[in-house]
Amino acid sequence: MGLIRGMARTAVVAGTATAVSNRVSRRQADRWSQQDQQQYEAQQYQQQQAQQYAAPPPPPPAPVAAADDGPDMLEQLEKLIGLRDAGALSEAEFEVAKAKILAG
Structure with a gap:
């Protein structure tokens, strides 16, 4: 019986360790996802601001007098x-x- 009890204890410990490890991995992935989303939104905001305050394009060059x-x-x-x-x-x-x- 001692052998079965030892194997059962090992299985419980290993299962718990796997569950904790998976949970930590998911939480970390969620944090990275949130950071990526925030960075993306910040970049989009900066691009919008840059477009809003960008100088208008220069006017087209004046037409050159035709040979006619x-x-x-x-x-x-x-x-x-x-x-x-x-x-x-x-x-x-x-x-x-x-x-x-x-x-x-």
Whole structure:
């Protein structure tokens, strides 16, 4: 009977140790899970704050004058010269209008 009692005691001790070990492992896993969740939420909050207070994107660059503007400007100058030569514009008026065309 002593042998059976010894085996039974060993089984009880081993079973209790396993149960305690499993419980400790579950509690530790739960703590790590909570910490991971808190860290995730903190990161999400920081990202939201960064997006909220981020500077707006820079405006697109101004369009570059197309090559088609050259002949149009030339045509305007030719018309202006024609008006000056016809006497419709004085030399001063011609110079002012020419400066406006060249300035864009």
